Amino acid sequence: MITRRSLLEMTALGAAAAMAAAAEPAYTLPKLPYAYDALEPYIDAQTMQIHHDKHHQAYVDNLNKAIGGDPTLAKLSVEELLQRLDSLPAAIRTQVKNQGGGHANHSLFWQTLTPASKSGKPEGRFAEALARTLGGQEKLEEAVRTAALGVFGSGWAWLTTDRSGKLAVEATANQDTPLSAGRQPLLGIDVWEHAYYLKYQNRRPEYVAALYHVINWDFVSERFAKLTA
Ligand SMILES: [Fe+2]
Numbered sequence: 063m064i065t066r067r068s069l070l071e072m073t074a075l076g077a078a079a080a081m082a083a084a085a086e087p088a089y090t091l092p093k094l095p096y097a098y099d100a101l102e103p104y105i106d107a108q109t110m111q112i113h114h115d116k117h118h119q120a121y122v123d124n125l126n127k128a129i130g131g132d133p134t135l136a137k138l139s140v141e142e143l144l145q146r147l148d149s150l151p152a153a154i155r156t157q158v159k160n161q162g163g164g165h166a167n168h169s170l171f172w173q174t175l176t177p178a179s180k181s182g183k184p185e186g187r188f189a190e191a192l193a194r195t196l197g198g199q200e201k202l203e204e205a206v207r208t209a210a211l212g213v214f215g216s217g218w219a220w221l222t223t224d225r226s227g228k229l230a231v232e233a234t235a236n237q238d239t240p241l242s243a244g245r246q247p248l249l250g251i252d253v254w255e256h257a258y259y260l261k262y263q264n265r266r267p268e269y270v271a272a273l274y275h276v277i278n279w280d281f282v283s284e285r286f287a288k289l290t291a
Contacts, residue, residue, distance in 0.1 A: 088136035104272040121164030128157035163237030176278035188286035
């Protein structure tokens with residue numbers, strides 16, 4: 063039997079559920095696709111934990127704050143937000159560029175890494191494009207390394223493609239992303255000190271060399287195939 067009291071309780075529960083749904087953040091931290099220590103000895107577990115749980119989480123939280131529950135913007139993926147920065151309200155544009163960039167860049171970064179035993183090599187159409195336009199994996203790694211070491215301060219080195227499959231190596235400052243310039247990142251090297259300082263201190267070249275042991279080439283090859291299909 064439904065009493066007045068149980069009815070009131072049910073209503074209160076319904077209201078609580080509705081409030082919880084309304085408070086659901088638009089953007090959430092993706093889970094790491096492997097354990098914190100999976101990239102050892104190249105990238106240490108403590109760096110991975112702080113990088114993912116603290117730094118990436120902060121970008122997500124700050125992006126949610128910047129969007130402030132705007133229902134129109136909250137419907138867009140973070141990539142869509144970054145692709146249309148110029149059309150966003152001026153008051154939040156910089157925050158979306160920095161915090162949204164941080165969220166998108168790290169979300170891709172985790173996926174492009176894998177334990178060394180599974181790193182593999184470029185495959186299929188991606189391997190062909192790489193050989194044709196950049197001269198193969200070794201030349202690519204050299205070009206990305208040069209871009210990574212050339213970033214003054216914090217930023218990223220990238221391998222990018224356009225829809226036609228034209229590959230390019232580029233660098234961005236801070237959390238800027240090639241998405242905002244109409245290009246698609248395939249692989250990004252995070253050269254913020256938070257990505258390597260605990261293990262490598264100021265030795266950025268050692269960190270970049272180590273990262274090459276744990277690149278998920280299957281993922282990068284498949285991403286290229288999807289983006290240029
Ligand atoms: Fe980072």
